[in-house]
Amino acid sequence: MEKFFHLKENGTTVPREVMAGLTTFFAMAYIIVVNPQILTQTGMPWGGVFLATIIASIIGTLVMGLFANVPYAQAPGMGLNAFFTYTVCFGLGFTWQEALAMVFLCGCINILITITKVRKMIIRAIPEPLQHAIGGGIGLFVAYVGLLNVGFINFTTKDPDSASHGLATAATPGLAAINNPTLWLFLIGLLVVIVLTVLKVRGGMLIAIIATTIIGIPMGLTTMSNSVGLGEMFGQLPTTFGALFTGEGFGSLFGNPARIPLVLVTIFAFSMSDTFDTLGTFIGTGRRTGIFSKADEESVENGSGFKTKMDKALFADSVATSIGSIFGTSNTTTFVESSAGIAAGGRTGLTSVTVACCFALSVLFAPLVSAIPGAATAGVLVVVGCMMAASLKDVAWNDITEAIPAFFAAVFMAFAYSISYGIAFGFITYCIVMVCKKKAREVHPMVWIVAALFILDFICMAALS
Numbered sequence: 360m361e362k363f364f365h366l367k368e369n370g371t372t373v374p375r376e377v378m379a380g381l382t383t384f385f386a387m388a389y390i391i392v393v394n395p396q397i398l399t400q401t402g403m404p405w406g407g408v409f410l411a412t413i414i415a416s417i418i419g420t421l422v423m424g425l426f427a428n429v430p431y432a433q434a435p436g437m438g439l440n441a442f443f444t445y446t447v448c449f450g451l452g453f454t455w456q457e458a459l460a461m462v463f464l465c466g467c468i469n470i471l472i473t474i475t476k477v478r479k480m481i482i483r484a485i486p487e488p489l490q491h492a493i494g495g496g497i498g499l500f501v502a503y504v505g506l507l508n509v510g511f512i513n514f515t516t517k518d519p520d521s522a523s524h525g526l527a528t529a530a531t532p533g534l535a536a537i538n539n540p541t542l543w544l545f546l547i548g549l550l551v552v553i554v555l556t557v558l559k560v561r562g563g564m565l566i567a568i569i570a571t572t573i574i575g576i577p578m579g580l581t582t583m584s585n586s587v588g589l590g591e592m593f594g595q596l597p598t599t600f601g602a603l604f605t606g607e608g609f610g611s612l613f614g615n616p617a618r619i620p621l622v623l624v625t626i627f628a629f630s631m632s633d634t635f636d637t638l639g640t641f642i643g644t645g646r647r648t649g650i651f652s653k654a655d656e657e658s659v660e661n662g663s664g665f666k667t668k669m670d671k672a673l674f675a676d677s678v679a680t681s682i683g684s685i686f687g688t689s690n691t692t693t694f695v696e697s698s699a700g701i702a703a704g705g706r707t708g709l710t711s712v713t714v715a716c717c718f719a720l721s722v723l724f725a726p727l728v729s730a731i732p733g734a735a736t737a738g739v740l741v742v743v744g745c746m747m748a749a750s751l752k753d754v755a756w757n758d759i760t761e762a763i764p765a766f767f768a769a770v771f772m773a774f775a776y777s778i779s780y781g782i783a784f785g786f787i788t789y790c791i792v793m794v795c796k797k798k799a800r801e802v803h804p805m806v807w808i809v810a811a812l813f814i815l816d817f818i819c820m821a822a823l824s
Protein backbone atom coordinates (compact mmCIF):
# COMPACT_ATOMS: atom_id res chain seq x y z
CA MET A 360 0.00 0.00 0.00
CA GLU A 361 2.74 2.40 1.11
CA LYS A 362 4.91 1.52 -1.90
CA PHE A 363 2.10 1.90 -4.40
CA PHE A 364 0.44 5.09 -3.18
CA HIS A 365 3.46 6.79 -1.50
CA LEU A 366 1.36 7.66 1.53
CA LYS A 367 4.22 8.91 3.76
CA GLU A 368 5.72 11.00 0.99
CA ASN A 369 2.33 12.66 0.55
CA GLY A 370 1.93 13.16 4.31
CA THR A 371 -1.12 10.94 4.67
CA THR A 372 -2.26 7.63 6.18
CA VAL A 373 -4.58 4.77 5.19
CA PRO A 374 -7.43 5.79 7.57
CA ARG A 375 -7.26 9.39 6.38
CA GLU A 376 -7.41 8.34 2.73
CA VAL A 377 -10.34 6.00 3.36
CA MET A 378 -12.20 8.70 5.26
CA ALA A 379 -11.52 11.16 2.41
CA GLY A 380 -12.78 8.60 -0.12
CA LEU A 381 -16.00 8.08 1.82
CA THR A 382 -16.47 11.85 2.09
CA THR A 383 -16.06 12.32 -1.67
CA PHE A 384 -18.32 9.38 -2.43
CA PHE A 385 -21.14 10.59 -0.20
CA ALA A 386 -20.81 14.09 -1.61
CA MET A 387 -21.25 12.83 -5.19
CA ALA A 388 -23.45 9.74 -4.66
CA TYR A 389 -26.47 11.73 -5.82
CA ILE A 390 -25.21 11.36 -9.42
CA ILE A 391 -26.18 7.67 -9.34
CA VAL A 392 -29.85 8.61 -9.27
CA VAL A 393 -29.80 12.10 -10.76
CA ASN A 394 -27.94 11.14 -13.95
CA PRO A 395 -30.54 8.50 -14.93
CA GLN A 396 -33.31 10.98 -14.07
CA ILE A 397 -31.89 13.43 -16.63
CA LEU A 398 -30.77 11.02 -19.38
CA THR A 399 -33.91 8.84 -19.36
CA GLN A 400 -35.88 11.85 -20.61
CA THR A 401 -34.29 11.12 -23.99
CA GLY A 402 -35.86 7.63 -24.03
CA MET A 403 -32.90 5.73 -22.54
CA PRO A 404 -33.83 2.90 -20.13
CA TRP A 405 -33.41 3.76 -16.40
CA GLY A 406 -31.62 0.59 -15.37
CA GLY A 407 -29.17 0.79 -18.28
CA VAL A 408 -28.20 4.40 -17.52
CA PHE A 409 -28.01 3.64 -13.80
CA LEU A 410 -25.47 0.86 -14.40
CA ALA A 411 -23.63 2.85 -17.09
CA THR A 412 -23.27 5.74 -14.60
CA ILE A 413 -21.80 3.45 -11.95
CA ILE A 414 -19.53 1.52 -14.34
CA ALA A 415 -18.17 4.73 -15.95
CA SER A 416 -17.56 6.18 -12.49
CA ILE A 417 -15.77 3.05 -11.26
CA ILE A 418 -13.50 2.76 -14.30
CA GLY A 419 -12.73 6.50 -14.52
CA THR A 420 -12.04 6.78 -10.80
CA LEU A 421 -9.90 3.63 -10.69
CA VAL A 422 -7.75 4.85 -13.58
CA MET A 423 -7.36 8.16 -11.73
CA GLY A 424 -6.33 6.42 -8.50
CA LEU A 425 -4.19 3.57 -9.81
CA PHE A 426 -2.56 5.23 -12.81
CA ALA A 427 -2.27 8.86 -11.68
CA ASN A 428 -2.23 8.35 -7.88
CA VAL A 429 -4.31 11.48 -7.25
CA PRO A 430 -7.43 11.77 -5.03
CA TYR A 431 -9.96 12.63 -7.73
CA ALA A 432 -13.18 10.83 -8.54
CA GLN A 433 -14.95 10.78 -11.88
CA ALA A 434 -18.59 10.45 -12.86
CA PRO A 435 -20.93 11.75 -15.57
CA GLY A 436 -21.00 15.56 -15.12
CA MET A 437 -24.17 17.50 -14.38
CA GLY A 438 -23.43 20.26 -16.88
CA LEU A 439 -22.91 17.93 -19.80
CA ASN A 440 -25.77 15.53 -19.05
CA ALA A 441 -28.14 18.50 -19.21
CA PHE A 442 -26.50 19.63 -22.48
CA PHE A 443 -26.86 16.06 -23.81
CA THR A 444 -30.57 15.88 -23.00
CA TYR A 445 -31.94 19.39 -23.38
CA THR A 446 -29.74 20.84 -26.13
CA VAL A 447 -28.50 17.91 -28.20
CA CYS A 448 -31.53 15.58 -28.05
CA PHE A 449 -34.46 17.94 -27.42
CA GLY A 450 -33.13 21.11 -29.07
CA LEU A 451 -31.15 19.74 -32.02
CA GLY A 452 -33.23 16.60 -32.55
CA PHE A 453 -30.49 13.96 -32.28
CA THR A 454 -31.42 10.53 -30.90
CA TRP A 455 -29.72 9.39 -27.70
CA GLN A 456 -27.72 6.81 -29.69
CA GLU A 457 -26.39 9.56 -31.97
CA ALA A 458 -25.65 11.78 -28.97
CA LEU A 459 -23.66 8.94 -27.38
CA ALA A 460 -21.68 8.57 -30.62
CA MET A 461 -20.79 12.28 -30.41
CA VAL A 462 -19.77 11.91 -26.74
CA PHE A 463 -17.49 9.05 -27.81
CA LEU A 464 -15.84 11.24 -30.46
CA CYS A 465 -15.50 14.06 -27.93
CA GLY A 466 -13.67 11.57 -25.66
CA CYS A 467 -11.34 10.64 -28.54
CA ILE A 468 -10.57 14.34 -29.12
CA ASN A 469 -9.82 14.67 -25.40
CA ILE A 470 -7.42 11.74 -25.57
CA LEU A 471 -5.73 13.26 -28.63
CA ILE A 472 -5.25 16.70 -27.09
CA THR A 473 -4.02 15.10 -23.88
CA ILE A 474 -1.39 12.86 -25.45
CA THR A 475 -0.19 15.72 -27.63
CA LYS A 476 0.08 17.77 -24.40
CA VAL A 477 -2.19 20.52 -25.75
CA ARG A 478 -4.29 20.45 -22.59
CA LYS A 479 -1.24 20.93 -20.44
CA MET A 480 0.07 23.70 -22.67
CA ILE A 481 -3.22 25.50 -22.09
CA ILE A 482 -2.81 25.12 -18.32
CA ARG A 483 0.68 26.56 -18.52
CA ALA A 484 -0.47 29.49 -20.62
CA ILE A 485 -3.11 30.63 -18.13
CA PRO A 486 -1.86 33.78 -16.37
CA GLU A 487 -1.43 33.39 -12.61
CA PRO A 488 -4.20 35.76 -11.47
CA LEU A 489 -6.64 33.90 -13.71
CA GLN A 490 -5.55 30.59 -12.20
CA HIS A 491 -6.33 31.90 -8.71
CA ALA A 492 -9.66 33.25 -9.94
CA ILE A 493 -10.53 29.89 -11.50
CA GLY A 494 -9.68 28.16 -8.21
CA GLY A 495 -11.85 30.54 -6.21
CA GLY A 496 -14.59 30.43 -8.84
CA ILE A 497 -14.74 26.63 -8.54
CA GLY A 498 -15.43 27.25 -4.84
CA LEU A 499 -18.41 29.45 -5.74
CA PHE A 500 -19.51 26.82 -8.27
CA VAL A 501 -19.34 23.94 -5.75
CA ALA A 502 -21.33 25.92 -3.19
CA TYR A 503 -23.89 26.82 -5.86
CA VAL A 504 -24.22 23.13 -6.89
CA GLY A 505 -25.08 22.38 -3.25
CA LEU A 506 -27.57 25.25 -2.93
CA LEU A 507 -29.35 24.38 -6.18
CA ASN A 508 -29.41 20.62 -5.49
CA VAL A 509 -31.39 21.29 -2.35
CA GLY A 510 -33.54 24.13 -3.70
CA PHE A 511 -32.27 26.71 -1.19
CA ILE A 512 -31.87 29.03 -4.15
CA ASN A 513 -34.86 28.59 -6.43
CA PHE A 514 -36.27 30.17 -9.56
CA THR A 515 -39.63 31.87 -9.85
CA THR A 516 -41.06 32.04 -13.34
CA LYS A 517 -41.66 35.61 -14.43
CA ASP A 518 -44.95 36.90 -15.65
CA PRO A 519 -45.11 36.02 -19.39
CA ASP A 520 -46.50 39.52 -19.95
CA SER A 521 -42.99 40.79 -19.29
CA ALA A 522 -42.15 39.88 -22.87
CA SER A 523 -44.59 42.44 -24.21
CA HIS A 524 -42.76 45.09 -22.16
CA GLY A 525 -39.40 44.08 -23.59
CA LEU A 526 -38.32 42.39 -20.36
CA ALA A 527 -36.73 38.98 -19.95
CA THR A 528 -39.26 36.23 -19.28
CA ALA A 529 -36.87 33.69 -17.78
CA ALA A 530 -37.11 32.75 -14.11
CA THR A 531 -35.77 35.03 -11.38
CA PRO A 532 -33.40 33.41 -8.87
CA GLY A 533 -34.00 34.00 -5.18
CA LEU A 534 -33.84 32.56 -1.71
CA ALA A 535 -36.53 29.89 -1.19
CA ALA A 536 -39.10 30.26 1.59
CA ILE A 537 -37.68 28.11 4.39
CA ASN A 538 -40.96 26.35 4.95
CA ASN A 539 -40.26 22.72 4.08
CA PRO A 540 -38.42 19.81 5.74
CA THR A 541 -35.75 19.58 3.01
CA LEU A 542 -34.55 23.10 3.73
CA TRP A 543 -34.73 22.58 7.48
CA LEU A 544 -32.60 19.45 7.12
CA PHE A 545 -30.17 21.34 4.90
CA LEU A 546 -29.80 24.06 7.54
CA ILE A 547 -29.26 21.45 10.27
CA GLY A 548 -26.59 19.77 8.11
CA LEU A 549 -24.97 23.13 7.35
CA LEU A 550 -24.84 23.95 11.07
CA VAL A 551 -23.29 20.56 11.87
CA VAL A 552 -20.62 20.86 9.19
CA ILE A 553 -19.76 24.46 10.12
CA VAL A 554 -19.32 23.52 13.79
CA LEU A 555 -17.25 20.40 13.02
CA THR A 556 -15.08 22.24 10.50
CA VAL A 557 -14.39 25.22 12.76
CA LEU A 558 -13.56 22.84 15.63
CA LYS A 559 -11.25 20.94 13.19
CA VAL A 560 -12.85 17.57 14.01
CA ARG A 561 -11.16 14.86 11.94
CA GLY A 562 -13.67 13.31 9.52
CA GLY A 563 -16.06 16.18 10.26
CA MET A 564 -17.51 16.27 6.75
CA LEU A 565 -18.26 12.57 6.69
CA ILE A 566 -19.73 12.73 10.21
CA ALA A 567 -21.91 15.65 9.11
CA ILE A 568 -23.25 13.73 6.07
CA ILE A 569 -24.02 10.60 8.10
CA ALA A 570 -25.57 12.55 11.02
CA THR A 571 -27.75 14.60 8.68
CA THR A 572 -28.85 11.47 6.80
CA ILE A 573 -29.90 9.89 10.14
CA ILE A 574 -31.73 13.06 11.25
CA GLY A 575 -33.54 12.90 7.91
CA ILE A 576 -35.15 9.52 8.79
CA PRO A 577 -37.81 10.80 11.23
CA MET A 578 -38.32 13.80 8.95
CA GLY A 579 -39.27 11.41 6.13
CA LEU A 580 -36.46 12.64 3.87
CA THR A 581 -34.13 9.65 4.10
CA THR A 582 -36.19 7.12 2.19
CA MET A 583 -35.43 4.12 0.01
CA SER A 584 -38.12 4.87 -2.53
CA ASN A 585 -35.71 4.83 -5.49
CA SER A 586 -35.20 1.10 -5.35
CA VAL A 587 -34.92 -0.97 -8.57
CA GLY A 588 -34.39 -4.68 -8.94
CA LEU A 589 -30.87 -5.84 -9.83
CA GLY A 590 -32.25 -8.21 -12.47
CA GLU A 591 -34.18 -5.38 -14.13
CA MET A 592 -31.07 -3.18 -14.20
CA PHE A 593 -28.80 -5.80 -15.77
CA GLY A 594 -31.56 -6.71 -18.19
CA GLN A 595 -31.52 -3.15 -19.54
CA LEU A 596 -27.74 -2.72 -19.84
CA PRO A 597 -27.52 -4.38 -23.29
CA THR A 598 -29.86 -1.66 -24.65
CA THR A 599 -27.38 1.12 -23.86
CA PHE A 600 -24.08 -0.82 -24.01
CA GLY A 601 -22.52 -0.37 -27.44
CA ALA A 602 -25.64 1.40 -28.78
CA LEU A 603 -23.42 4.10 -30.27
CA PHE A 604 -21.78 1.58 -32.62
CA THR A 605 -25.09 0.44 -34.12
CA GLY A 606 -26.92 1.78 -37.16
CA GLU A 607 -28.88 4.08 -34.83
CA GLY A 608 -25.64 5.56 -33.48
CA PHE A 609 -22.68 6.20 -35.79
CA GLY A 610 -24.60 4.72 -38.73
CA SER A 611 -27.28 7.38 -38.66
CA LEU A 612 -25.05 10.21 -37.34
CA PHE A 613 -23.01 10.36 -40.54
CA GLY A 614 -25.76 9.01 -42.81
CA ASN A 615 -27.07 12.44 -43.79
CA PRO A 616 -24.34 14.69 -45.35
CA ALA A 617 -26.50 17.81 -44.85
CA ARG A 618 -26.36 17.31 -41.09
CA ILE A 619 -22.57 16.85 -40.82
CA PRO A 620 -21.77 20.54 -40.08
CA LEU A 621 -24.27 20.40 -37.21
CA VAL A 622 -22.67 17.20 -35.93
CA LEU A 623 -19.21 18.78 -36.02
CA VAL A 624 -20.36 21.93 -34.21
CA THR A 625 -22.05 19.82 -31.54
CA ILE A 626 -18.93 17.71 -31.00
CA PHE A 627 -16.93 20.95 -30.77
CA ALA A 628 -19.30 22.30 -28.09
CA PHE A 629 -19.08 19.04 -26.14
CA SER A 630 -15.27 19.12 -26.33
CA MET A 631 -14.86 22.76 -25.26
CA SER A 632 -17.04 22.24 -22.25
CA ASP A 633 -15.47 18.94 -21.22
CA THR A 634 -11.86 20.09 -21.67
CA PHE A 635 -12.20 23.32 -19.72
CA ASP A 636 -14.32 21.77 -17.00
CA THR A 637 -11.46 19.41 -16.21
CA LEU A 638 -8.75 22.04 -16.48
CA GLY A 639 -10.69 24.28 -14.11
CA THR A 640 -11.22 21.46 -11.62
CA PHE A 641 -7.54 20.49 -11.56
CA ILE A 642 -6.27 24.05 -11.35
CA GLY A 643 -8.83 24.98 -8.73
CA THR A 644 -8.32 22.05 -6.43
CA GLY A 645 -4.82 20.81 -7.13
CA ARG A 646 -2.60 23.85 -6.78
CA ARG A 647 -3.34 25.10 -3.31
CA THR A 648 -3.40 21.61 -1.81
CA GLY A 649 -0.07 20.66 -3.38
CA ILE A 650 -1.51 17.66 -5.26
CA PHE A 651 -0.09 19.17 -8.43
CA SER A 652 3.02 21.24 -7.91
CA LYS A 653 3.93 24.19 -10.07
CA ALA A 654 6.92 22.21 -11.31
CA ASP A 655 4.55 19.42 -12.33
CA GLU A 656 2.51 21.82 -14.44
CA GLU A 657 5.62 23.36 -15.97
CA SER A 658 7.29 20.16 -17.06
CA VAL A 659 5.35 20.10 -20.31
CA GLU A 660 8.26 20.33 -22.73
CA ASN A 661 10.66 18.32 -20.66
CA GLY A 662 9.28 14.94 -21.38
CA SER A 663 7.20 12.81 -23.59
CA GLY A 664 4.76 10.19 -22.32
CA PHE A 665 3.03 10.39 -18.98
CA LYS A 666 5.71 11.23 -16.49
CA THR A 667 4.08 13.65 -14.11
CA LYS A 668 0.96 13.34 -11.97
CA MET A 669 -0.73 16.06 -14.00
CA ASP A 670 -0.07 14.22 -17.30
CA LYS A 671 -1.47 11.01 -15.87
CA ALA A 672 -4.50 12.68 -14.28
CA LEU A 673 -5.38 14.45 -17.53
CA PHE A 674 -5.06 11.14 -19.36
CA ALA A 675 -7.26 9.36 -16.80
CA ASP A 676 -9.89 12.05 -17.27
CA SER A 677 -9.73 11.86 -21.05
CA VAL A 678 -10.26 8.09 -21.35
CA ALA A 679 -13.27 8.04 -19.02
CA THR A 680 -15.59 9.92 -21.40
CA SER A 681 -15.23 7.45 -24.29
CA ILE A 682 -15.52 4.45 -21.97
CA GLY A 683 -18.64 5.90 -20.33
CA SER A 684 -20.28 6.57 -23.70
CA ILE A 685 -19.78 2.93 -24.72
CA PHE A 686 -21.68 1.84 -21.61
CA GLY A 687 -24.38 4.48 -22.17
CA THR A 688 -23.80 7.76 -20.38
CA SER A 689 -22.93 11.35 -21.26
CA ASN A 690 -19.45 12.81 -20.61
CA THR A 691 -17.62 11.43 -17.60
CA THR A 692 -15.53 14.11 -15.90
CA THR A 693 -13.44 14.79 -12.82
CA PHE A 694 -15.92 15.86 -10.17
CA VAL A 695 -15.53 19.09 -8.24
CA GLU A 696 -16.97 17.19 -5.28
CA SER A 697 -13.53 15.52 -5.03
CA SER A 698 -12.62 18.72 -3.23
CA ALA A 699 -14.71 17.53 -0.24
CA GLY A 700 -12.40 14.51 0.15
CA ILE A 701 -9.32 16.65 -0.49
CA ALA A 702 -10.50 19.02 2.24
CA ALA A 703 -10.87 15.95 4.49
CA GLY A 704 -7.17 15.16 3.94
CA GLY A 705 -7.17 12.92 0.84
CA ARG A 706 -3.89 13.24 -1.08
CA THR A 707 -3.33 10.03 -3.06
CA GLY A 708 -5.00 7.52 -5.35
CA LEU A 709 -6.08 5.49 -2.32
CA THR A 710 -8.85 8.06 -1.85
CA SER A 711 -10.02 7.40 -5.43
CA VAL A 712 -9.80 3.63 -5.03
CA THR A 713 -12.03 3.95 -1.94
CA VAL A 714 -14.53 5.99 -3.97
CA ALA A 715 -14.46 3.37 -6.76
CA CYS A 716 -15.13 0.57 -4.22
CA CYS A 717 -18.09 2.55 -2.86
CA PHE A 718 -19.48 2.95 -6.39
CA ALA A 719 -19.11 -0.82 -6.91
CA LEU A 720 -20.92 -1.54 -3.63
CA SER A 721 -23.64 0.90 -4.57
CA VAL A 722 -24.86 -1.55 -7.25
CA LEU A 723 -25.77 -3.94 -4.43
CA PHE A 724 -26.87 -1.22 -2.02
CA ALA A 725 -28.55 1.02 -4.58
CA PRO A 726 -31.62 1.73 -2.43
CA LEU A 727 -29.43 2.60 0.58
CA VAL A 728 -27.09 4.88 -1.37
CA SER A 729 -29.94 6.61 -3.15
CA ALA A 730 -31.54 7.22 0.25
CA ILE A 731 -28.88 9.83 1.18
CA PRO A 732 -30.87 13.04 0.78
CA GLY A 733 -29.37 15.95 -1.15
CA ALA A 734 -30.01 17.98 1.98
CA ALA A 735 -27.38 15.89 3.79
CA THR A 736 -24.57 16.72 1.37
CA ALA A 737 -25.44 20.26 0.32
CA GLY A 738 -24.05 21.82 3.52
CA VAL A 739 -20.72 20.06 2.97
CA LEU A 740 -20.52 21.42 -0.58
CA VAL A 741 -21.19 24.95 0.67
CA VAL A 742 -18.42 24.76 3.29
CA VAL A 743 -15.98 23.17 0.82
CA GLY A 744 -16.82 25.98 -1.60
CA CYS A 745 -16.05 28.47 1.15
CA MET A 746 -12.62 26.86 1.71
CA MET A 747 -11.83 26.93 -2.01
CA ALA A 748 -12.82 30.58 -2.29
CA ALA A 749 -9.63 31.35 -0.33
CA SER A 750 -7.73 31.44 -3.66
CA LEU A 751 -9.52 34.67 -4.50
CA LYS A 752 -7.30 36.44 -1.97
CA ASP A 753 -4.33 36.03 -4.35
CA VAL A 754 -5.93 38.27 -6.98
CA ALA A 755 -4.90 41.96 -6.85
CA TRP A 756 -8.49 43.24 -6.73
CA ASN A 757 -7.41 46.88 -6.50
CA ASP A 758 -5.73 46.59 -9.93
CA ILE A 759 -8.76 46.79 -12.23
CA THR A 760 -6.87 45.22 -15.14
CA GLU A 761 -6.33 42.10 -13.05
CA ALA A 762 -9.70 42.31 -11.32
CA ILE A 763 -11.85 42.35 -14.48
CA PRO A 764 -10.72 39.00 -15.98
CA ALA A 765 -10.53 37.45 -12.51
CA PHE A 766 -14.05 38.59 -11.68
CA PHE A 767 -15.45 37.29 -14.95
CA ALA A 768 -13.69 33.93 -14.59
CA ALA A 769 -14.74 33.39 -10.99
CA VAL A 770 -18.23 34.83 -10.92
CA PHE A 771 -19.44 33.70 -14.35
CA MET A 772 -18.64 30.15 -13.37
CA ALA A 773 -21.42 30.31 -10.80
CA PHE A 774 -23.76 32.67 -12.71
CA ALA A 775 -23.64 30.54 -15.88
CA TYR A 776 -23.50 27.30 -13.86
CA SER A 777 -20.57 26.19 -15.98
CA ILE A 778 -16.87 25.96 -15.15
CA SER A 779 -16.05 26.22 -18.85
CA TYR A 780 -18.02 29.39 -19.50
CA GLY A 781 -16.37 31.02 -16.49
CA ILE A 782 -12.99 30.23 -18.01
CA ALA A 783 -14.24 31.45 -21.40
CA PHE A 784 -15.21 34.88 -20.06
CA GLY A 785 -11.98 35.09 -18.06
CA PHE A 786 -9.89 34.45 -21.21
CA ILE A 787 -11.86 36.79 -23.44
CA THR A 788 -11.83 39.71 -20.98
CA TYR A 789 -8.12 39.10 -20.28
CA CYS A 790 -7.37 39.55 -24.00
CA ILE A 791 -9.48 42.74 -24.09
CA VAL A 792 -7.71 44.18 -21.05
CA MET A 793 -4.26 43.37 -22.44
CA VAL A 794 -5.12 45.00 -25.79
CA CYS A 795 -6.28 48.14 -23.92
CA LYS A 796 -3.00 48.16 -22.00
CA LYS A 797 -1.12 47.84 -25.33
CA LYS A 798 0.32 44.58 -24.08
CA ALA A 799 -1.35 42.28 -26.60
CA ARG A 800 2.04 40.80 -27.50
CA GLU A 801 2.49 39.56 -23.93
CA VAL A 802 -0.60 37.38 -24.20
CA HIS A 803 0.35 33.74 -24.72
CA PRO A 804 -0.74 32.53 -28.21
CA MET A 805 -2.63 29.68 -26.55
CA VAL A 806 -4.80 32.20 -24.67
CA TRP A 807 -5.66 33.96 -27.94
CA ILE A 808 -6.51 30.65 -29.58
CA VAL A 809 -8.71 29.50 -26.71
CA ALA A 810 -10.49 32.87 -26.49
CA ALA A 811 -11.15 32.75 -30.25
CA LEU A 812 -12.43 29.16 -30.02
CA PHE A 813 -14.82 30.13 -27.23
CA ILE A 814 -16.16 33.05 -29.28
CA LEU A 815 -16.67 30.63 -32.16
CA ASP A 816 -18.41 28.24 -29.76
CA PHE A 817 -20.78 30.98 -28.56
CA ILE A 818 -21.56 32.00 -32.16
CA CYS A 819 -22.27 28.38 -33.16
CA MET A 820 -24.48 27.83 -30.12
CA ALA A 821 -26.39 31.05 -30.82
CA ALA A 822 -26.92 30.01 -34.44
CA LEU A 823 -28.16 26.57 -33.39
CA SER A 824 -30.54 27.71 -30.70
Ligand SMILES: Nc1nc2[nH]cnc2c(=O)[nH]1
Pocket residue numbers: 435436437438439504636637640692693694695696778
Ligand atom coordinates in the same frame (compact mmCIF):
# COMPACT_ATOMS: atom_id res chain seq x y z
N1 LIG B 1 -16.25 19.25 -12.64
C1 LIG B 1 -17.54 18.94 -12.54
N2 LIG B 1 -18.00 18.51 -11.38
C2 LIG B 1 -19.30 18.21 -11.30
N3 LIG B 1 -20.03 17.77 -10.27
C3 LIG B 1 -21.28 17.63 -10.70
N4 LIG B 1 -21.38 17.96 -11.99
C4 LIG B 1 -20.15 18.34 -12.38
C5 LIG B 1 -19.64 18.80 -13.63
O1 LIG B 1 -20.33 18.93 -14.64
N5 LIG B 1 -18.32 19.08 -13.64
